[in-house]
Amino acid sequence: MDFLPATVPLSWFLILSAILFTLGVAGFLLRRNIITVFMSIELMLNAVNLTFVTFSYRLKQVDGHIFSFFVMVVAAAEAAVGLAIILTVYKNRSTLEIDDVSSMKL
């Protein structure tokens, strides 16, 4: 087990966070199911949370955890309202494909 480092560099956490955020962006742009798009947003929020907690470790301050907590609260509120909107869209249009829900397109 020589290739495993005993300690983890701080930058690995940030790089992992960047990878997760990019995958979230990819899902947001490439998927067409509105629920999957919504879950990609949650993935991006989680990547940012990981960055907050990592910098909280680096600065030895608890503020990053507080911000992370607030992001979770906002995500919960967003999920409640967003899923209600999805239910309403499905009730009116009987589809979840975002390409079919384009009445606000110019």
Place this chain on the structure above:
Amino acid sequence: MEGLLFLTFATIAVLCALNLVLQTHPISSALSLIGVLGSIAVLYLLLGGEFIAAVQLIVYAGAIMVLFVFVIMLLNTGAEKQPTRKIVVTWISLPLLFTFIALAAMLIAQQVPKTEVVTFGGFSGGTTLSVGRSLFTQYLLPFEVTSILILIAILGAVVLARKEI
């Protein structure tokens, strides 16, 4: 020990996130997202965030994902249809994404010195005691505003889910 823990759970997180993006059925994506959330909770523990790890599991993987799975089950729409986007979009976007990841990793590796390492127990300020103390003294006003936000979200969800709209 930390290296093994980090590599294991970082791999799980990245694989689950890839699976989230690649699956066509939303319920598979939801299960992958739960995997991502759980492995990120372990990484929070590694960074000394005990409270935030517990909140991640209870609120995110528990409450929010149950809401998602509930809506997916309720609508029961099945897998996504075949892609209507042009194949060119995929073939341009994927190299761009990889370039973005590589640039971000390079910038981070340049800016953050190699000597900064994470050891288990290196930061013990993430306990419920210290988070609660900070939340109810320094961040009391944002905390109270948050409760109003939650109230508005509940009202909005109730209004949107009515029959008439």
